[in-house]
Amino acid sequence: MALITGTRKGIGRYLAEYYVGKGFQVVGCSREPSAYASTFYEHFCVDVSDEAKVKRMFGQIRKKLKRLDVLINNAGIASMNHTLLTPLATVRKILETNVVGSFVFCREAAKLMLTGEGGRIVNFSTVATPLKLEGEAVYAASKAAINTLTQILAREFAAHNITVNAVGPTPVQTDLIGAVPEEKIKELLRRQAIPRLGEFSDVANVIDFFIRPESCFVTGQILYLGGVS
Amino acid sequence: MTKKDRILQCVFSALDELNEGLPREKRLAKAPEVVLFGEQGHLDSLGLATLVVLSEQKVEEEFGHPVTVADERAMSQHRSPFRTIGTMADYITLLVEEE
Numbered sequence: 001m002a003l004i005t006g007t008r009k010g011i012g013r014y015l016a017e018y019y020v021g022k023g024f025q026v027v028g029c030s031r032e033p034s035a036y037a038s039t040f041y042e043h044f045c046v047d048v049s050d051e052a053k054v055k056r057m058f059g060q061i062r063k064k065l066k067r068l069d070v071l072i073n074n075a076g077i078a079s080m081n082h083t084l085l086t087p088l089a090t091v092r093k094i095l096e097t098n099v100v101g102s103f104v105f106c107r108e109a110a111k112l113m114l115t116g117e118g119g120r121i122v123n124f125s126t127v128a129t130p131l132k133l134e135g136e137a138v139y140a141a142s143k144a145a146i147n148t149l150t151q152i153l154a155r156e157f158a159a160h161n162i163t164v165n166a167v168g169p170t171p172v173q174t175d176l177i178g179a180v181p182e183e184k185i186k187e188l189l190r191r192q193a194i195p196r197l198g199e200f201s202d203v204a205n206v207i208d209f210f211i212r213p214e215s216c217f218v219t220g221q222i223l224y225l226g227g228v229s
Numbered sequence: 230m231t232k233k234d235r236i237l238q239c240v241f242s243a244l245d246e247l248n249e250g251l252p253r254e255k256r257l258a259k260a261p262e263v264v265l266f267g268e269q270g271h272l273d274s275l276g277l278a279t280l281v282v283l284s285e286q287k288v289e290e291e292f293g294h295p296v297t298v299a300d301e302r303a304m305s306q307h308r309s310p311f312r313t314i315g316t317m318a319d320y321i322t323l324l325v326e327e328e
């Protein structure tokens with residue numbers, strides 16, 4: 001059973017369909033309803049940073065499905081802007097969704113996993129963090145927090161057979177980079193070892209690796225795509 | 230049964246589950262005065278965290294809404310509500326009554 005955040009569109013939507021296709025019972029969530037329907041998919045409308053609503057959702061998962069094997073913390077927002085032009089409201093919104101949201105889901109998922117046989121948590125980082133991208137200060141900083149969270153939770157949850165890792169995608173053609181000028185994207189791609197946009201399948205491939213049973217000895221790792229390190 | 234008794238039973242039920250994973254000599258007795266954490270405590274931090282989580286789940290099942298036992302107030306109290314089974318049950322009762 002897998003829980004994926006931010007499944008209304010983009011990578012999250014792709015992952016929901018992908019893991020249903022692989023035989024998972026998938027629970028997804030986003031602020032708005034999802035158009036995706038499947039017998040093996042259930043959608044919750046929830047803001048990932050709303051602790052009370054997130055806890056209620058986990059209560060329902062526990063009651064109905066009794067377990068959680070995989071959490072994919074995909075939900076995230078970005079804002080490309082020079083720091084001098086970034087309103088504080090934007091900073092708060094990014095930190096709330098990316099950091100607070102991921103934290104709450106990790107904590108609640110671990111509570112559910114520790115009463116079962118353990119589990120797998122996959123967080124979302126970004127190449128913007130190691131590349132120190134200008135114009136992405138807040139987004140990259142929020143993902144730097146995710147990296148540290150991933151590495152420390154990996155240690156805290158290890159005794160419960162829960163692994164915590166992160167995938168760091170390159171730009172993928174989604175709404176997240178919709179407002180980024182084409183030249184900026186090209187400039188970024190030139191800094192990758194393999195200079196192309198990522199595909200949804202590139203991201204799914206890394207998640208597949210993290211969640212497979214044989215990866216029980218892999219935890220606290222941040223795996224960047226495109227040859228970024 | 231009073232609300233407090235129901236909550237104590239939830240904590241005992243959580244303790245049953247915790248005890249299942251402990252070696253026989255480390256299992257905790259189901260009594261309010263049993264010290265959980267700190268001086269003469271029977272649990273390490275991992276054991277306490279597990280008991281808190283299991284207790285939250287049992288209380289949610291019993292009362293139908295989630296509670297966060299390890300909240301900011303609990304963490305800032307001079308006398309930890311997690312000191313004994315009884316103090317923990319008392320603290321959860323307070324939280325449930327405030328709902």
